[in-house]
Amino acid sequence: MRFIVPFLSFFSILVVHCQELKISGQLKTIDGKGIPYANITLKSAQQTIIAYTTSNIEGYFSFTLNDTTTTAHWLEVNHLGYKKFRTSVINGKMEYLIMLEEQPIDLAEVEVKSPPIRSKNDTLSYDVESFAKSEDRTIGDVLKRMPGIEVEESGQIKYNGKNISNFYIDGDDLLNDRYNIGTRAIPQDMVKDVEVLQNHQPIEVLRDKSYSDDVAINLKIKEDAKLKLTGQIKMGGGIPNLYEAELNSLLFNDKHKMLNVAKANDIGVDLSRELTAFNAENQLQSMNNQRPSEILSSGTVSEPNLPKERYNFNHSALVSANNLTNLKNSFQLKSTINLLYNRNDMNYNSLTNMYVNNDTIRYSEVQNIENKPLMADFSVSLKNNNKKYYFNNMLQVNFSNEKSVSDLQSNSFDFSQQLKTGQYDFSNKISYLHSLKNQHILSFNWYLNYFNKPQTLTINPGINDGALNDSIPFQAVNQITNLPTWFSNLSLSYRIPKGRIKQHYLVGLVSEWQHLTSNLELRQANGDWTPYGNSLDNDLYWKRHRININPSFEYEKGPWESLLSFPLSIQSINYEDVGFKFRENFSKWLFNPAWNLSYNLNSEDYLAVNYSYNNQIGNISDLYRGAILTNYRSLQSNNASLQERNLHNIGLRYNYQRNLQMFFMNASINYSKVRSNTILSHIVSNNLFQTVLLPFSNKSHDLSIAAGISKYLFDIDVNIGANASWNNTRYNQFLNNQLLPFNNLTFSFSPYFETRLLNFLFLKYAGRGNWTTSKMIGATAGIDFPDRQIQFFDQSLDLTFRPFENAFFKLSGRQLLTTQKNAENVKYLFTDLNFRYKIDKWKTDIELDASNLTDIRSYELYTLSSNQFGYSQYDLRGRMLLLRLSFRI
Template sequence: MTRILFFLFCSISFSQTHTITGVVSDSINNPLESANIIALPKSENAQLKFAIADNKGRYKLELDQNVKYEVTASYIGYIEQLLVVEPNSTLTTHNFKLKSSGQQLKEIVIKHEYKPIVVKKDTVTFDVKSFANGNERKMKEVLEKLPGVEVDKKGNVTVQGKKVTKMLVEGKSFFGGGSKLAVENIPADALDKIEVIDHFNEVGFMKQVSDSEDLAMNVKLKEDKKKFLFGDIEAGIGNDKYSLAHAGLFYYSPKTNVSFIGDANNIGRSTFTFEDLMRFDGGVSSFLSGRKSLSNLYAFANDNRDVVANKSQFGALNFSLDTSDKWNVSGYGIFSKVFMASRNENTNEYLQNNAISFENQLQNNDNRSVLGIGNIKFDYSPNKKEKWYYNGQLQSSTNDIVSTLNSITNLNSNTFETISNADYVSVKQYVEWHKQYKNANHTTTFVVNHAYENNRPQNTWFTDQPFLEGLIPLQTDTAYTIEQVQKIKNNSVDALLKHYWIINNFNHLYTVIGNNYGYSNYQTSEKQLLTDGSVNNFASAGFGNTTNYQLNDAYIGLEYKFKIGKWTNKPGLYLHQYDLKTTQENSNFIISKTLLQPQWNSDYEFNKSETLNFNYRLVNDFPEVSQLANRFMLQSYNTVFRGNALLSNERYHAGNLRYSKMNMYRGLMVNAMASFNKKVKTTRNVIILDGINQFNTPVLLDNPETNWRLNGFISKKIYRFNLKLSTNIGWFNYIQTLNDVTTTNNRNNQEVGISIKTAHKKWPDFSIGYTKGFNQFSGLTNSNFQSDAIDTNLEFTFLNYWIYKMEYQNLRNTNNNNQTNFFEMANTSLRYQKKNSPFGFELSVNNMFNLQAKNDFSFSDFVISQRQTFVMPRVVLFAISYKL
């Protein structure tokens, strides 16, 4: 690490600069917030400089000392003003006063050639060429150079701390709107501009009234990439038969867009994340949310290397076709096949347990999964004030897991082999209609959503010793085989009608009526297969569920939106009629409740770059069918669960407060969020613990639970570096019953980080960060542990065509007995590609130190664990890419 730092800072050259500051205002001295100040160099090798005026009209330009610049100040609706700065100028202050153009805004033609950032009310547009140096390969590398934009290792994109929820290319949804497929596959040299659109709504005339919280990122392509096939293909081979094949191909024209992504590798690299996959699992209108899916899709998108083997095959096709001025057809198809092998070792210390003091676990898993998704969407616009959508999705998956677990305690040892198979099929569809009337002050939305799910998980446990004695009715045998079958069918139909009335510019009134209906059939059965061929059915001992579940939620609501100066509020009140009916063997249970649910949204805009947002709602959450099934069910080798047919709704208050500020003049960005969740009525499992065996059953209590979260960051540009301070703090207070002893538990965590990153186009990209974490648990016992993490990234170009990258991280965990574990991980790569050559060559090394396992600590209400997760060995890969 020391050698890396020495090399980095020896490679940095400090050129002489001088700074010009000033104010951009109109003719009567009103500041022009977000005005663009562009310094165009007249020397061939010098770079464009720019600044954005803050809310007081202030700007700051850092110019090279020996370069002549033409500095232009511009603002929409005003005449541009030019300032010429000669080489070695001593000018340090200059104020721009812009005169109104005297034209209506809609008649002005704005030229954006030299505007790196254009800020409008809800849209920020970045001109890519002003930030990229030309050596970037994928979109991700470009985004990381845009101010306020961050991309994490899973491909999630945040802008000023807010997550991008919709990814578009040329205004069209890209593979369902997920970010990872875009940022890791779209070539960097295809990008022209990046638009960030807050409060995004794909129906233009709905934006004023929908109050969407979506943050969209729209990629605009260069003109030479339109009506032309572009992308790249890559193939690589490495040590120990490791290999990689990847293709990302794109075709965009005004009416036809087609994208294909294919990948096959055994190096542990996943093509997309679990978050992206859950978006594909959707098929639900954005106006209706809250439905919980039964599908278990984590195996298809586990994009870390915390496994000992990972082989994946992936193919995805996305298309969009404008068949006429009124019709658009779009869709995508996904295929994924994954094999993963994992290995974990846990040392568990059991608390408040007289029989068992410790358990050592060694678990090996082999997971084979196949997934197919087909989605099609029809978009019909009969006129500019009406929009129709139909979306249909079919999904099918299989998930097969073979697991071996060795459990050793101070009393005995046991080996379990588990075979799990899960077949899942779903059909989801919705229709949306949006209409703005001749009187543009009235708009109506109507949505109907239907979903069908059929899930059939099956588990078989094998062991040579009795287990869960006293909890399951085992018959003595030489070997023990337990078979469990579950059948879960869900059907739901949801409908919503909402009318928006714009009374005037400061007052809106929205009325809502809707109904959500859900039906579930839930069946479980367990039996022992004896070696003599006979069957010991557990049904006579209270196992096996057959439960029919119906929940209907009919509601009406009223929302009133009003604006006072810079302050916008939208209180709402909803009246819900909930009817829950469950039918089980020899029992029927009916709940009927009429409940009021208030909510409040509030926004205060100090200026275009500084906002404060508050949201509150009162929520009633009814139990799922599995929680109500009142007969026993085997959950794992040491856990039996029984539902509670008498459960009713949880009731909780949820609120969050978000503050955001970006000041280009001071090089300052601040983002902070506080969230609060307080449950008035709480469903929590009551646990009976006997040795390592557990019996759990849910109960509804009036005991309150409180959960606070506070996270945020402050970023400041200091000379040519960005310094960032971040924090993440949580407080969770709840009541837990364990072995008939009820205690108040507290789970708290605090995390504070500091990082520094270079922020100059000519310098290597280097960042280093340190994060300190604390975790505490208090209840019947007290536990805590600390963590220290260092994360470093380096990228630099040398000899024009060579790019070297390295990422390094280490983590040290310390528990309350001062026991520590430590691991460090490093990946590196060297790439060669000439500017105008389609061929690229890359040598990469993952897990450079050949780390065998990662270590950490964790705790729960009754156990403290030290975990060791084995990882893939060192992978050395040589790859060749070809750019179309």
């Protein structure tokens, strides 16, 4: 509660500050004509810029301010061809008539500059030159310092706390949501503006006819940058045995766009992250397609909370070709080819304490892992997006193969294991929307997907013979799983976008076919392979068909907008496994209503509330009866009927922004309640973790509160902000035949700022603090689980020094601190040094990169979850020195 009270107080203060007053006026010439496009600045008595705007075509202007703002202001007006005007703001006076006097100008002395931020309707434009620094290279560097825009460490972009839905380059979606590769390759000096598109609707036929609260980003390319092909060549080498190479080519004209990249390195950079599709999971869920995840794993290894470059021992290569051509009659052809090879090694050891029945079970693990993933991805699409109709057909083919080999020591038992994983993924999506003569819209969508991810886990010598082989020693264990899946989603809809209430009626058919097979075999001492004796193998067939009827209604009047949908479906499920002699056929009606309501407080602020009820039926992973060895110490099976989950979710979001003042704020609260007819039961022993899904009523609750604030002080060049969140989760665990209710609390706070101390000295700070507490609710007989709390602090400081033109020194420090009760603090300080010199005449950069100067070779991490407390240790790369040359072509 000591975190909740100040947090809510902070939130209430922000809401109080949202009460506003308005200062407005008109600019006129001496003869009474309105003066458009003048720059009007509102300044404090200390000459700090508080607000900024421009006059409209008739000379009118206005400022919207918090009523707590001091009234000791000055109004300044600047316009080409008129004398500068300055007047004080009189307390209580809200309207001003300002007469400007014409003044001849010397055109040789005129320098035209764009304002840093411009706002028009739902589009907010950032002038890139106003936010770029001389040391910036890519547009990703500039995005990080734009107020209201956040770029997470993964590369995902948010605007005022909300994930962006699309990333465009001059209006074209070249990268298919994999925009990491673009933000890291596109030079910042090619981009004129970064546009934020609010309430974005990507389909022209639906624009202004369908509710949308999505946010997208569009990069406006400079006209002279569209004229020719450009690119970069990068080469680097260093110690110990380091190499890096990159070649990219870029072209962004109206006819053809391309972004082609080839990279290779062994400096720890994970190239697979450049192919991350940030909204892929949401897009699949919108089509009711939940792809099966990996069933088998090589162990319990988790990634540390460090940049991957610190611990990734790699040899990686990536080729990515993204090409788009605008054809005749508004057709657009787009293709993407991605090839990735990414061998990486990790040395890891861990200790896990699990508290059960007044006892503590300890798992220790030492693992040396070598992964060799190989991935090939291809997609091609043909699209036509105009006001009359929308057509898009996209074909995607993905193939990947990964081999993971590791040597392990678990609870002092040595063995080796090998995990092979393949992936075969084919999909085709066709969409067609047509605007009829009565302006109603008819649409057709069909998504077809085949997906399979076969896996084989081999462990040598045999382990856990007491549980797997009646205490008889054996040589090896082999687990094979295969789950091919066909999925189809076919729908037809009719939309009536006229009237006070806009109507949309959809009818769809969703079908799913799966076949799960698994084989668990043991190689006995005499070399013979025998099946696992305590369970049969799985041979489970699954079919699901669902007919959907979804009427939805949109209402818009003044500041109010609402979307109400009533999806009703009948679902038919058939599954069968002859070996276990069970077969089931049943049908069930599902009703999943959803409601979104927003109120626009003014042209920039809104308050939104949403509610949804989701009645979900489980999948094939709930049903298999045969035991599967999912990793060397986990044996899983099921003994329950199909899972049914009822999810209630309600959320409230407040969005506050002052675009021209470069001030952004958001706050949200979300509550969800889940009720299920099954629960996972865990049977824990010293060497094996057995999991069974049981028919037992279960429920969980989750409450989260979040807020963020960002402000850019342009006159002193400071970007400052903070994000905070609080989360409370209550859920149950069934452990060693006892029901244990747990409560997890997490609070995080992340401040940041960036400023220029002098013309040649720049400072950037980012911090993050996490407080995590896990405790058992109430008293349970025979259980004495201690409350646990971990505090984690991560803060970084970058100091950039420019001693002379085109030379940059950057010193970076990152401190990590973990604290807990009855244990020593764990703290680290990583330091890096970078020197770069630009030779403009040759379009060349010479760069020296020294990382991990203190040569830290290992990293310790503590984790906390319900009744588990974990300790992990990772090998790090140590000190590295790299010399890099970059050439612009």
